[in-house]
Amino acid sequence: MHPSFESFxxxxxxxxxxxxxxxxxxLDQKSFKELWESHPEDYHILKIHGREVKTPRWQQAYGKNYRYTGSRNNALPITQMLSPFLEWSKEHVDERLNGLLLNWYDGTKKHYIGAHRDDTRDLQxxxxxxxxxxGExxxxxxxxxGGKGYTDIVVGNGSILVIPENTNQAFTHEVPDFAKYAGKRISITLRAFK
Ligand SMILES: O=C(O)CCC(=O)C(=O)O
Incomplete structure (x- = not known):
């Protein structure tokens, strides 16, 4: 892994x-705006305990379909703007990474992602x-x-997190909403699909 990663x-x-x-x-403002405006118009629908629920953020898969929480996010082709993120991650984290899932969080809409472990059935x-x-x-x-307590890690503009597989099994992750958030954040998540 790249030497600039610090471990927690x-x-x-x-x-x-x-x-x-x-x-x-x-990203410069123009590129961020372009990526922001590429979010889907509609929220993705999940099935939780048989009930259809809209995700409290926009989501879109690129490169590989992603199955999670009773749904499948059908992938679009990887765009020119997204491919440097994949190339860097392949070179510096894991060569097998091949699919992206973007999340768009609008603080004014109270967007968040709740505590979950990533669904790994389709991952290598x-x-x-x-x-x-x-962004924000x-x-x-x-x-x-299944335990108590939590650890918060600040994720600022341009930061990269790596969650090893065994950490994803043993810990949930989430991006909570707090009243102070009023900006825009995009997360580009990368996974190695089979
Ligand atoms: O927005 C983030 O940083 C996390 C996204 C996430 O947890 C996911 O896509 O499963």
């Missing part, structure tokens, strides 16, 4: 890694999950699965 110990066996403010990933064994943050700074909250 969540437990003696579980870590998460952060690279702060990668200069290539701090032992592959990590990478999240690149653009938020907190990335890790909770021991």
């Amino acid at each position: 110990n969540l437990s003696p066996e579980h870590k998460i890694y952060r690279f702060e403010k990668h200069p290539d990933f701090i 064994d032992g592959s990590p999950i990478v999240t690149i943050s653009l 700074e938020r907190l990335f909250r890790m909770r021991p699965y």
Whole structure:
């Protein structure tokens, strides 16, 4: 992994890694606006306990379909704007990464993602999950699965997180909403699909 990643110990066996403010990933206003405006018009629909629920953020898969929470996010082709994020992650984190899922969070709409562990049934064994943050700074909250307490990691504009597979099994992650958030954040998450 790239030497600029710092590690955070969540437990003696579980870590998460952060690279702060990668200069290539701090987009100028025009590029950020372009990426922001590429969000889908409609919210993605999940099925939770048989009930259809709209995600409290916009989401779109690129490159590979992603199945989670009773739904499938059908992928669009990877765009020219997105491919540098994938190329960098392949080179510096894991060569097997091949699919992206973008999340768009509008603070004025109270967008968030609730605590969950990523669905790994379609992912390659032992592959990590990478999240690149653009725009408004938020907190990335890790909770021991079935346990108590949490660890918050600040994810600012241009920061990269790596969640190893064993950490995803043992900890949930979430991006909560707080009243102070009124900006726009995009996360580019990368996974290695089979
Ligand atoms: O927005 C983020 O950083 C996290 C996204 C996430 O948890 C997911 O796509 O599963």
